[in-house]
Amino acid sequence: xxxxxxxxxxxxxxxxxxxHNFFNSISYQSNYMVDRVERAFGGSKLAGDVFKITAGxxxxxxxxxxxxxxxxxxxxxxxxxxxGQLRNGGNVIxxxxxxxxxxxxxxxxxxxxxxxxNECSFxxxxxxxxxxxxxxxxxxxxxxxxxxxxxxVVFVNGGPEIISMINGIVNAKVDNIxxxxxxxxxxxxxxxxxxxxxxxYFKYINEITNINEISxxxxxxxxxxxxxxxxxSILIEISQALLLPEEETKEYLENFQKSRxxxxxxxxxxxxxxxxxxxxTSEISFHYPRLRMVESPSNRHVDNVLNHLVKAKxxxxxxxxxxxxxxxxxxxxxxxxxxxxxxxxxxxxTFLNGFSKxxxxxxxxxxxxxxxxxxxxxCDLLISMGISSPSFINDLKIDTSKTKxxxxxxFSQPASFSNKFGFDMVERYxxxxxxxxxxxxxxxxxxxxxxxxxWLYDLQEKDxxxxxxxxxxxxxxxxxxxxxxxIRSLKDTFKRLEKPPVIVxxxxxxxxxxxxxxxxxxxxxxxxxxxxxxxxxxxxAIASKLCFPETDVYMLTDNISIxxxxxxxxxLSYYRLPIxxxxxxxxxxxIINPLGHDIVNLQNQQPxxxxxxxxxxxxxxxxxxxxxxxxYGGNGFIINKDHRSKDDIENIILDGREKSLxxxxxxxxxxxxxxxxxxxIGGGAM
Numbered sequence: 219x220x221x222x223x224x225x226x227x228x229x230x231x232x233x234x235x236x237x238h239n240f241f242n243s244i245s246y247q248s249n250y251m252v253d254r255v256e257r258a259f260g261g262s263k264l265a266g267d268v269f270k271i272t273a274g275x276x277x278x279x280x281x282x283x284x285x286x287x288x289x290x291x292x293x294x295x296x297x298x299x300x301x302g303q304l305r306n307g308g309n310v311i312x313x314x315x316x317x318x319x320x321x322x323x324x325x326x327x328x329x330x331x332x333x334x335x336n337e338c339s340f341x342x343x344x345x346x347x348x349x350x351x352x353x354x355x356x357x358x359x360x361x362x363x364x365x366x367x368x369x370x371v372v373f374v375n376g377g378p379e380i381i382s383m384i385n386g387i388v389n390a391k392v393d394n395i396x397x398x399x400x401x402x403x404x405x406x407x408x409x410x411x412x413x414x415x416x417x418x419y420f421k422y423i424n425e426i427t428n429i430n431e432i433s434x435x436x437x438x439x440x441x442x443x444x445x446x447x448x449x450x451s452i453l454i455e456i457s458q459a460l461l462l463p464e465e466e467t468k469e470y471l472e473n474f475q476k477s478r479x480x481x482x483x484x485x486x487x488x489x490x491x492x493x494x495x496x497x498x499t500s501e502i503s504f505h506y507p508r509l510r511m512v513e514s515p516s517n518r519h520v521d522n523v524l525n526h527l528v529k530a531k532x533x534x535x536x537x538x539x540x541x542x543x544x545x546x547x548x549x550x551x552x553x554x555x556x557x558x559x560x561x562x563x564x565x566x567x568t569f570l571n572g573f574s575k576x577x578x579x580x581x582x583x584x585x586x587x588x589x590x591x592x593x594x595x596x597c598d599l600l601i602s603m604g605i606s607s608p609s610f611i612n613d614l615k616i617d618t619s620k621t622k623x624x625x626x627x628x629f630s631q632p633a634s635f636s637n638k639f640g641f642d643m644v645e646r647y648x649x650x651x652x653x654x655x656x657x658x659x660x661x662x663x664x665x666x667x668x669x670x671x672x673w674l675y676d677l678q679e680k681d682x683x684x685x686x687x688x689x690x691x692x693x694x695x696x697x698x699x700x701x702x703x704x705i706r707s708l709k710d711t712f713k714r715l716e717k718p719p720v721i722v723x724x725x726x727x728x729x730x731x732x733x734x735x736x737x738x739x740x741x742x743x744x745x746x747x748x749x750x751x752x753x754x755x756x757x758x759a760i761a762s763k764l765c766f767p768e769t770d771v772y773m774l775t776d777n778i779s780i781x782x783x784x785x786x787x788x789x790l791s792y793y794r795l796p797i798x799x800x801x802x803x804x805x806x807x808x809i810i811n812p813l814g815h816d817i818v819n820l821q822n823q824q825p826x827x828x829x830x831x832x833x834x835x836x837x838x839x840x841x842x843x844x845x846x847x848x849x850y851g852g853n854g855f856i857i858n859k860d861h862r863s864k865d866d867i868e869n870i871i872l873d874g875r876e877k878s879l880x881x882x883x884x885x886x887x888x889x890x891x892x893x894x895x896x897x898x899i900g901g902g903a904m
Contacts, residue, residue: 293437293505302498307429307460310502311400314436315344315371318507322347322362322764324355325373346373347760347793350785356386357746357757360395364606364744365543365573365765369396369440376403376455378411387419387451389746394608396443397451398436405459405467421450429460429496433504441508444629464495512628515654519647523601523624524658527566528666530599530622532673535564539572540604540628541652553652558582560659565667567593567674570737571605578738579718587737589680590614597621604628604651611644618643626651688735694894698859699867701802701891705732707867708772708800712739714872719770720744722759724779728802728891732774741769754782763795770875772798777805777841784846790884791851798875799886801843804893840890847886853877858890 296317304310315323327348349355352374359370370390374380380401390397399420416423422442424435439452459467496502527533541557542550558580561568567586570578578585586593594600594614602611602625616623623644630648647654692702705728712719718741723729725746733743744762746755759773775783780801790797844854855874857867871887878885 293441293508296504296506298501298503300498301429301496301500301502304502306463307432307456308462310429310432311436311461312344313504314433317504318369318437318440320344320368320371321366322359322368322761323371323373324349324359326350326352326355326375345764347764347789349757349760349789351782352379352383353386353389354754354757354760354782354786356383356390356397357755358761359397359757360390360393361744361758361761362765363395364539365761367543369398369443372397372399374399374401376401377409380416380453381411384419390451391419391448392609394449394606396449398439398443399451399453401453401455402461403455403457405457416453419451420453423453424455426454426456426460430500430502432456432460433502437505437507444510510629513649515626515647515649515657519649520654520657520661522645524661526599526622526624527564527601527658528663532593532597533566533599533601533670534593534597535561535566535568536600536602536605537561537568537570537574537577537655538603538605538610538651539574540606541655542573542576542604554580556656557652560656561585563659563664563667564662565670565674566601567670567677569593571610572744573742574604575737575743576718576741579741584674585738586674586677587681588684588734589677590734592680593677594621600624602626603655626654685735688731691894696862696892696894698890698892699857699862700894701728701804702731702894703862703864704800704802704857704867704889704891705735707864707871708732709736709739710864711868711871712736714868715770717741717769719772720762720766721772721774722755722762723774724755724776726776726779728776729774754779756783756786759797759799760786760789760795763797770798772800774800775802777801777803777843780843784843787847787850787852787884787886794882795884796878796882797884798871798878799847799884800871801886801888802891803840803843803888804891805840842888844886844888847884852884852886853881854886854888856888856890 299313304313321344323344323346325346325348327350347355347358349358352372355372356370359372362368363370372383374383380399383399387397387399413423422439424439426432426435435454439454443450443452537557542553554577558577561577561582561584565584568582568584569586569590578587594616598621600611600614600616600621600623602623604627605611605625606627611623611625625644625646627646627648628651630646688702689706692700692706694700694702718739721732721736721740721743723732723743723745729745733745736743742762744755744758746758755773755775759771762769763771773783780799783799789795842854842856844856847854853874855870857870861867861870867889874885874887
């Protein structure tokens, strides 16, 4: 007994000595640092005392902050499910996506053989949309993020095909959109390629080799995609063998050259490359999502903006998507009414962007639809509220030497605006933009609410002049349809609808004019970033209809950008998405073939069924996009010189909409437009 007591005492003494040495080391290092500080200030004891006090307060605070940050980032367990209940990796992926509120994911049609993803997603009310083009799928995933805050999810084929989606990944990075790309490698015949190329485009690349890793890697990827101010794309590689049930995988392998499979199996087991399915009783852990919390606005920041606003002579307010579609907003209707009241109380000339366009239908008297360029040349204060695109302010080309710029976003964004010396001249606050605007509006002094009436009248007068010029241009006679008449007809058509529609438009002059003209008649007007190299916004239209199934969705495009949309006509028909596509077709010298691959000269041989030829007028034929839509199972209409009047255009658009809603199919209006010649009223160019 005494021997045991001696052993215990010796262990205690050894522990005491280690602890004593540890504290002596800390004391020595502390005295050494204090001595260095005193010598740096000429032997001043006061400097040493200040250093001791600062360290005594700062070190515990830093330690407490570190512990708090670690605990807050640590995933919280939600549930554990036995493997016997899950049965396959596809179910694991589907459950993780469901825990992260992923309602829509996108893939290519070639992935339809991975049936476990679709079957499990159906159980969890998640829908996988199979598209025809990687870039369109990425645009659609990014569109869902812009409208709902849901992180974009895209399934792709593993191997060299990943390189073909790099263009879409770059565009998503420019727009600060988080993406999780899941690459599925085939069980047999995986192609090797230089994966180092992908490191330049994906922030993280993870390869899942074990079923137990699926949930952990996926959950970690969702957190990392939004963990910093630079939203990023994450690539996850997983074998198809991990997604299928064990019986199907074994059957698939055994049917593939049995002798060769057996040799490969022995080699994989010997080299450690093979994996084993979990036992029936093994449990897979699932955690709650680690979401970024939106901070409340600081009183100091609100007061700072308020002080500059009171002193400003020509302020401008721009409101973006985050003020309306943020996940931080619970009661959307109450938020709309509060925003309306705040904007009216401020009385500042206000421009609406994206989903905030719906505020233009609520009778707010200080909304300005056009003359953005004119106002930016004269304003001395610009307040940007909830603009999701980091390049938006840079696109405006503001002279910051005379204009103070504030940008309020949900989260910190990468600085994209700088002066000639490379410094970011925009004062940015990361907080809830909707709450910031409400706070600013309700503390704004009422005595200043009419301060900018003259400035507002000036901008709204420019609006009226611009609308008058476009209206006069719409009266100019052309051979087919005047594009200004088309936009005017669309505006009056939207006024006749029970609910304002969502408008998705491509880049181009026609779409830019529509953006400013349709102002107060739409729920939202969405455009791709000006820096996007992908010209088609068909993905945004698909995302809009998925997120807002009860709202009419119109897509505005021209004969150039429609080329990248043709291959998705089948997607619209298959998923029964009644989207209205308006094509301003003013082509004279080119034609797209049925597959959308080549552009050839009209003088060469053409597929006659895709051309509408008016040989009587010696006019060059144009692509019959409406016939292409009919071939894909949709509804196609043509609007040409036989339907040039405003009433004719409106009736055809309303008839097409009615047919689209009844059949649950897309409709395309192939409008033959001719740009009016130069006139004395504002010129003829769009």
